[in-house]
Every structure is written in structure tokens, then in C-alpha cells.
Amino acid sequence: xxxxxxxxxxIAHLARIEITPAEAEDIRNKLDDIFSLIGRMxxxxxxxxxxxxxxxxxxxxxxxxxxSEGDHREEFLRxxxxxxxxxxxxxxxxx
Amino acid sequence: MHTAPIAELAAALAARSVSSVELTISxxxxxxxxxxxxxxxxxxxQDGAMTRARAADAARASGKAGTLTGIPVAxxxxxxxxxxxTTCGSRMLENFVAPYDAFVVQKLSDAGMVSVGKxxxxxxxxGSSNENSFFGAVRNPWSVDCVPGGSSGxxxxxxxxxxxxxxTGTDTGGSIRQPxxxxxxxGLKPTYGLCSRYGLIAFAxxxxxxxxxxxxxxxxxxxxxxxxxxxxxxxxxxxxPTEDYTxxxxxxxxxxxxxxxxxxxxxGTDAAVVKAIDAALKELCxxxxxxxxxxxxxxxxxxxxxxxxxxxEASSNLSRFDGVRYGHRATRYANLDxxxxxxxxxxxxxxxxxxxxxxxxxxxxGYYDAYYLKAQQVRRLIAEDFRRAYDRCxxxxxxxxxxxxxxxxxxxxxxxxxxxxDIFTVAGNLTGAPxxxxxxxxxxxxxxxxxxxxxxxxxxxxxxxxxxxYQRVTDWHRRVPPLAP
Numbered sequence: 001x002x003x004x005x006x007x008x009x010x011i012a013h014l015a016r017i018e019i020t021p022a023e024a025e026d027i028r029n030k031l032d033d034i035f036s037l038i039g040r041m042x043x044x045x046x047x048x049x050x051x052x053x054x055x056x057x058x059x060x061x062x063x064x065x066x067x068s069e070g071d072h073r074e075e076f077l078r079x080x081x082x083x084x085x086x087x088x089x090x091x092x093x094x095x
Numbered sequence: 096m097h098t099a100p101i102a103e104l105a106a107a108l109a110a111r112s113v114s115s116v117e118l119t120i121s122x123x124x125x126x127x128x129x130x131x132x133x134x135x136x137x138x139x140x141q142d143g144a145m146t147r148a149r150a151a152d153a154a155r156a157s158g159k160a161g162t163l164t165g166i167p168v169a170x171x172x173x174x175x176x177x178x179x180x181t182t183c184g185s186r187m188l189e190n191f192v193a194p195y196d197a198f199v200v201q202k203l204s205d206a207g208m209v210s211v212g213k214x215x216x217x218x219x220x221x222g223s224s225n226e227n228s229f230f231g232a233v234r235n236p237w238s239v240d241c242v243p244g245g246s247s248g249x250x251x252x253x254x255x256x257x258x259x260x261x262x263t264g265t266d267t268g269g270s271i272r273q274p275x276x277x278x279x280x281x282g283l284k285p286t287y288g289l290c291s292r293y294g295l296i297a298f299a300x301x302x303x304x305x306x307x308x309x310x311x312x313x314x315x316x317x318x319x320x321x322x323x324x325x326x327x328x329x330x331x332x333x334x335x336p337t338e339d340y341t342x343x344x345x346x347x348x349x350x351x352x353x354x355x356x357x358x359x360x361x362x363g364t365d366a367a368v369v370k371a372i373d374a375a376l377k378e379l380c381x382x383x384x385x386x387x388x389x390x391x392x393x394x395x396x397x398x399x400x401x402x403x404x405x406x407x408e409a410s411s412n413l414s415r416f417d418g419v420r421y422g423h424r425a426t427r428y429a430n431l432d433x434x435x436x437x438x439x440x441x442x443x444x445x446x447x448x449x450x451x452x453x454x455x456x457x458x459x460x461g462y463y464d465a466y467y468l469k470a471q472q473v474r475r476l477i478a479e480d481f482r483r484a485y486d487r488c489x490x491x492x493x494x495x496x497x498x499x500x501x502x503x504x505x506x507x508x509x510x511x512x513x514x515x516x517d518i519f520t521v522a523g524n525l526t527g528a529p530x531x532x533x534x535x536x537x538x539x540x541x542x543x544x545x546x547x548x549x550x551x552x553x554x555x556x557x558x559x560x561x562x563x564x565y566q567r568v569t570d571w572h573r574r575v576p577p578l579a580p
Contacts, residue, residue: 008452015410015455016417016432017448018440027449033511034402034453041399041473042465051471052478054301055287055527056552060330075194081424088419091431 002032097121098257098575101166101314108155108165115155115165119148119209122167125258126211128580133234135243135252137172138180139212147209154207163321164207169262171250172213173220174200174305175294183296184218184228184246187422187442197294198326199263199305206321214262215249218444219413220270220298222246223516226507227446234503235278236576237542241500244274244516247308251278254308256579261309261318265295267302268401269495269520272532275308276495276545279534279576281562282308283315286552287527288333290319291326299408300331302401302524311572312533312562316340319555335553343560349383351561354488356391359519364497371536371544372494375565379492382564389484389491393476397522398514400477403457403470404525409447410454416442449510478526485551490561493519495532495545519547529555533562534571543571 005021008028012019019027073086082089096107097118107113123141130136144167151165175181175193182188196204204210217227225233225248233248235241236256243252247264251274254262264271266284275282283306290305297303307318320341325334353376360369376386418424418438425437443451457466484491496516506513523530528549535546550558566572 011452011456011459014459015451016414016435016439017443017451018436019448027452030449030510031452031456033509034449034514037511037514038399038402038453038457038466041396041403042469044393044396044469044473044476046469046472046476049472049475051468052475053471054331055525056333058288058331058333063327072194076420079192079194079421081418081422090419091428091434093431 003028003035099260100310101163101260101317102311104166104260105162108160115148115151115209116145118165119144119167119211122211122259125580129256129258129578132239132578133236133252133256134231135215135233135249135256135258136169136212137182137184137215137230137249140179140210143179144209144211151207151209161206162317163203166208166261167211167259168203168208169212169214169250169253169259170200170210171247171262171264172216173265173296174263175296176200176210176213179213181213181296182230184216184230185442185444185447186229187416189229189423191422195294198291198329199322200294202322202324203263211259214247214253217246217248218447219296219409220246220265220267221409221446221450223269223273223513224506225249225274226503227444229444232503234578235500236578237279238500238540239578240502241542242277242503244277244496244500246270248274250308251275251280251282254280254310255576257575261307261314264306264308266304266306266524267299267405268524269517271306271308272520272530272545272547273496273516275532277500277543279543279574280308280310281312281315281531281533281572282306283319283531284523284529285319285323285555286529288331289323291324291329291332293326293328297412299405300412301408302405304524312531312559312566313341313344315531316344316559338556340555340559343556344563346560347383348379348561348564351384351490352488353379353384353386354389354484354491355386356389356394356484356491356493358391358394359493364494365499365538367538368494368497368499368544372492372546375535375546376492378568379561379565382568384561387488389487391480391484393473393480394522396473397477397525398518400470400473400525401517401521402453402514403466404474406450406454407458407467408454410451410458413447413451446510474525477522481522481526481528490554490558491549493547495519495547499538499542499544523549528552529558531558531562533565534574535569536571
């Protein structure tokens, strides 16, 4: 089923990516092409097949809960777009 | 001599007939001479490289040198390099200076290799032509009008043009093997989990695999020896006994069974590619290998499955780029939500946005079972196909890519056409098994053809054996492209 322009804007909202009305048409056409490629997979009968989420079906390891890293606060704040007094700065959230 | 494969450079360094400083200066000069045409490098670290080269020579003088000590290398710009700009080919990270080294960068540095800079790539490793880079397209050293393949296109062009003897790459759907094929060099994607993903800026975590691009199979083996190893900081990194990946290189191919999937030799592959692969198979049979037809009935679903799983994981991984902790932030915005939306609209290019949108859709409420779960089920069917095929053969051989290098601009406006470049490589990422692409001929326009040798999980030594034996009796890997300086 082809996507509507509203679908495109709804997905873009979920992904937090601004899409202008001028871009939306081209994006919709390309997404439709991609979903028709993907559609070939949906016709396969997979009843009883266990999903494969890891290439080697390995079990994730567990480790001891202990501190392994030192304090990197300064290094990490230095690469932030806006920071002050040891904190990340963002626009006002609570009025 | 400065443009020789690693094994020869290592011998010259050990014999003291050349120094690391000389090799490094010569690499930097070649980069300086060629980069304006090829655009293979995003960042050249001249001062850092010279410091490392002097340290390598000092280590050698005090008897502490290993095989790779003093050999220049370049890193794909998706791998973090402490104190050096790491852009991922994106405006989002245009000015991002990495706070630490990726595991594989650290391992090659520990082995004494001299990093000279960061190579160009498709933005966030999403692409098969290197045209999706914020820093501009990379040119193929065999033809300036053609793409080098992607997403490790800068690494492929740099090694192909003999700017550096080796470069790292990452392979999520073919991003090492396909550019290696289109650029006429060797590209090795190891088994998933063999090389840690720590410090690799994540695209699709269940598929992303660090690996190498070099001139020969022997060089790939030497590099993998230095790069593999367990790392507790990547939860998917495997704990395994240390292997010497060169140990089987000299073994005869007598008794080696080559599986030829009939699905790989159907319509849709260029006649020149098929012809070169057929000729290569005849060479391998002369070396006493045998061939057997195998079948991978679900393999044609690899691309559709990949374009669910990879975008789904990407949409999740790339949510971290929100303009708060690092990277680009929009200059004008009304509120926090608007800041996210504008930051991501400005910071990401068209292909990255498309994949985030596809991934967001397939993971959104009500669609998970129909897409993501379904894709994981079909992924298992594909893995089962390979498992059954390996009951009858030791390696699987076919073309790496259905065509040779295509012209810049040819596929940029048709994502699906671009995605189908990876038709032979994506299955290796879905199953996690290793593969190496090696050059095996040219088409009528003089563009290289790549042969893909795939193996069982942890079968690196076997595929390297086949590749090395082939390279002992052929010289395609020694051909130097016209745009090499």
C-alpha cells in the first residue's frame, strides 16, 4: 500500500526529522520504491521459524558490576554544542 | 618500492633498507599529489603521522619492532581516533573530535602502524558508491568518471592508488568487499564478533563489522592478526583462542571444494564479470581445487531483509544525534522538539534520512511483527541455506558485485538500484560469516572485477588460503591504476 504524504510526515515526526512540504513528495516516492523491494520478503512463509537476532546466536555475556572508567566529564562536555557549569544546555523545557 | 605490499615493506624495514619516516613521508607526498583528484581523504594527520613514524623507527632501533611496525595505514572516518576529527562523512559530525580510539585503531597502533589520516566514506556508512559523503564523492583510481564503490570508498581508492599500503574499513552490507572489488584491491570482512566494534560509530549493530583493505591476501592476514581479539567493551566481541591467520596460506588447494551457488550465476550480472569469474575458477581448478554446484534458495531475499534490519537498527542508533551531547546543533529553533527536528534535518543527508524513516516505520506501533520480526525469521532461512551448502563445500565463490564500477551520478536518484549493488555481499552480514573480495580481471573498459570468496564462521584461514594461492599464480593484484601518483 503506497504511503500518503501524511504517513511521511507522521514517520518524520516519530524520527524527529523536519521535512518540508517541498521535500515530502520525493521522499514518499523513494520510500514507496524501498517498501516494494522489502515487500518481497513479506510473502515468505515463516511459520515456526525462530527469529535470528544475532549472527552467531550467541548469548550476551554478563560482567561484574564495578566501575571501570574514570571521570571523563570535562572531555565529554568539551565536545557538546552548549554546556555550562558541568551541565548540557538545552532550550527551556518547563515553563 | 614505497608502494609495495605490506609484506615487502615489512621485510625492507626489518633489513633497515628503508625507515618508517621515509615510508611515511612518501605516503604523505602521494596523498598530497592525488587527493585533489580522488578525494580519498577527509583528514590528513601529517604531524601525528611523523611523530608515530619516528616512534616506530625508535622502537625498531631498540629491538622492539613487530611485523607491522612502521607501516603507514589510513582509517575509515567511521572509526574514532582520539584527538583527531572523526566525521563519519556527515555534516552532523563535521567538527567532532573523538575523545578515544576505536578498538581496532588502538590495536593497529599497538602493533606500531603509522596512521596517516582518515578516509572518505558514505555518510554513516550508508551507501555503495561513496557519493553520499558530506565531503564530496570519491573518484575511482581506474577511471575518474567512475565511483570507487562504498561505503569504504575512500579507503578503497587510497589503497588502489597506492597512497597507503592498507586501510581499515567497516562492512555492514558489503562496504569493504564491494569497494575493494570496484577499485581492484583486496577487502576482508571477518566473522562478526572477531574484531571489536568499540569506537566504531554504530550504523546497524548486529551487522557492523570492522575489517581491512589491502593489496594482497597475505597483507589482509597480517592485518587481521593484529586487529582480532576479545574486548569486554563490545558485548558482541567473542572470546576465542588467538589464531595466526597466515598459517594456512601456503597450503595446497588439493581437496578444497568450491561451492558455486547457481543463484549467483543467473541473469543480471554483467557478462564481463561472469567471464572473469569463470576464468578465475579455471585457475583454481588447475591448482587442484574442485567445484560443486550448491543452492541458496532464499539468498535473493537478502537485500529485502537487509533493508528492514539495517534501517531499523540505524533509526535506533542514530537517535543519539540530537544536538545535545555532541555534533551539529541547529542555530535557530523554537523549543526543544524543534531543535531536535531542525538539527537532524540539517545534520543528516538524504540517504541517511531515508533509512532512518524506513527504520522508524518498520519499528513503529503495529508494524513490528510484519517487518522486523519477519526479517529476522527470513534471516534465519538464509543462514540455514548457507549451513546446508557448507555440508558439500569448503568455500563459496561468486562475483562480489554484479557490475564493475559505474559512472558517478548513474544511480544516485534511484535508491533501490543502488541497493542491488550489494546483492552478493549482504548475506555475509546477515549470517555473520567471513568473506574476501580479490581482483580477478578487467572488463573491456579496463575496470577491475572482484571475486568474492566466502567461508564458514571463523573460516578466515580457509578463504585467505584460496585467495593467496590464486594470487601466487596471477598478477591482477599487482596492476596499478592510471590515476595512481
